Amino acid sequence: MKIEQIYTGCLAQGAYYIVSENEAAIIDPLRETKPYIERLEKDGVKLKYIFETHFHADFVSGHLDLSKKTGAPIVYGPTAEPDFEAIIAEDNQIFEIGNIKIKVLHTPGHTLESSTFLLSDEDGRETAIFSGDTLFLGDVGRPDLAQKAAHMTQQQLAGMLYESLQSKIMPLADDITVYPAHGAGSACGKNMQKETVDTLGNQKKTNYALNQPDKESFVREVLDGLSAPPKYFGMNVALNKGGYSSFEEVLEKGNNPLDTEAFQNLAEESGALILDTRSAADFHKGFIPNSVNIGLKGDFAPWVGAMIVDVQQPILLVCDSGTEEEVITRLSRVGFDNVLGYLYGGFESWKNSNKETDSIHRISPQEFAEQFNENSKVIDVRKESEYEAEHVEYAFRRPLADIGEWASTIDDREHFFIHCAGGYRSMIAASILNSRGIRNFSEVDGGFNKIKETGIPKSNFVCQSKI
Known part of the structure; x- marks a missing residue:
């Protein structure tokens, strides 16, 4: 056996x-x-x-x-x-x-x-x-x-x-x-x-x-x-109970390379969401306007499900070259089968065609410490248990999973800082806020794991296992 x-x-x-x-x-x-x-x-x-x-x-x-x-x-x-x-x-x-x-x-x-x-x-x-x-x-x-x-x-x-x-x-x-x-x-x-x-x-x-x-x-x-x-x-329950398209059909449909013009035209015609699966380190430097960043090297599929929600949503991909099939596969694992194609040559091909790009203002933990004061507005997108264990003093707890509810409460006239534990989730949040026209913020590279090494005041630590 x-x-x-x-x-x-x-x-x-x-x-x-x-x-x-x-x-x-x-x-x-x-x-x-x-x-x-x-x-x-x-x-x-x-x-x-x-x-x-x-x-x-x-x-x-x-x-x-x-x-x-x-x-x-x-x-x-x-x-x-x-x-x-x-x-x-x-x-x-x-x-x-x-x-x-x-x-x-x-x-x-x-x-x-x-x-x-x-x-x-x-x-x-x-x-x-x-x-x-x-x-x-x-x-x-x-x-x-x-x-x-x-x-x-x-x-x-x-x-x-x-x-x-x-x-x-x-x-x-x-x-x-x-x-x-x-x-x-x-x-x-x-x-x-x-x-x-x-x-x-x-x-x-x-x-x-x-x-x-x-x-x-x-x-x-x-x-x-x-x-x-x-x-x-x-x-997902409905798909498991009622049936779904074969994985081979999903892979064949999604594995569709598009040049920059075809990609742009299809995005405009289909209303597809542009999902950029590059790392946060690459994404923040430049991306297609209104893209949402969920990095492949992380808890990719669960966060896609939590952020996009509708498995029927048409999706166009921006990926690191050679990862396209892996991305389509991992999307299919949570039922996101409606991938229309991917940008051939990745973001570099878009940038080289002189099309419009956007960026996220990302700062180091040291820069955050230098700019931070008692009037600073800080948004912590970690889970409640992480926040309760330890957080920047007076930071607002706004879990990424609930961004659909709290994003509309943001006053973009007031600058704020945003962070998670390491930078993965905060860049997801940053990309979503940016796509909604909320841009007056700085995202902190390295998240709380690096922030706590600075002199920024923090709450008293509480073991998460006891929360």
Whole structure:
């Protein structure tokens, strides 16, 4: 038996490839199927089942494309109602792959169809659980995503999750390995550990959610401090449940090089958003007016989802040469399939054609310290927990995820400084504000990580783990 975790850092997502004898199973695959097909061919095995722990909200699964290419059926837990052919398993139903078995444990709470897959090895010993978004390392799945579809409150769903964990997960042996669907950085939980694999026994000891004295305490603690989910989540659920275009079609459509004239004409005709995926260090020096910067070398896909939201939005790309296919692939992972093409030769071709450009005023932390005084207006776009841990004194907390709400409150007649932790998120914010005509600001290079090395007054530090 072989179990391989295929972890994608940008999404903090774990897919699983399992082989026994001449058969394989894949759990929660990503959108592009090539990595899985290559593994199957290399191992000379047949894909027998594609297991989905639930209808994912934060990414588009590759279940449909993978099923079409291999003939393997898709398996969901009880109560799932996909708009395509699939096996809807019963609670405790067993599936055989080679000499191993996978039992479906219905564990609703994160969503109503959420299920955990319990693996028994060749000797019949219960070895591992693939817990999806039911149980993370250090946390459990957020119980507020399925409220509308389930016609239930988040408190009711949290109570259901408690019952699932107590009846299905906690009775399992301590030496069982836990393979979750997500790790630290995912918006599907709030307190995940950086590790991606652990034993159930250790989680019973260290996971706050598994150490609550009763259901009431569990519900209160799991819901406490839960931020609003990214707005694109519902659209991804719809794609995973209802279907989508094949990845190959999306890649072929988007992989469309355009010269500067064709790019400009298409932008004007289509109303496409110009997405510049270069680094903040390059973007601020010069870019196409009204471009939005979300750097590829960062949490690219989740921030695209959070900032653009509408997966149907037409997009034109400005990329570093050679990264175009990677950008289109990573966009497709969160359902943004409507890429119309990219600027051939990147921003340099635009600049060399003498077309209009724009820039962001970026300053060093030292310059910030020199210009800062008690009357300075500072906007901190980090998450609430980061801000509460430590921030520039009197800085305004304005999380990037909420920029759609707070951008309209900015008075552009008054200069302000803007920063995040390192410069990635603040440049996203700067580009969005700039595209809305808000330009009277300075963005701080290096963010708070560098600001705190200066003499600028800061709040007292509070450990984030205790917030």
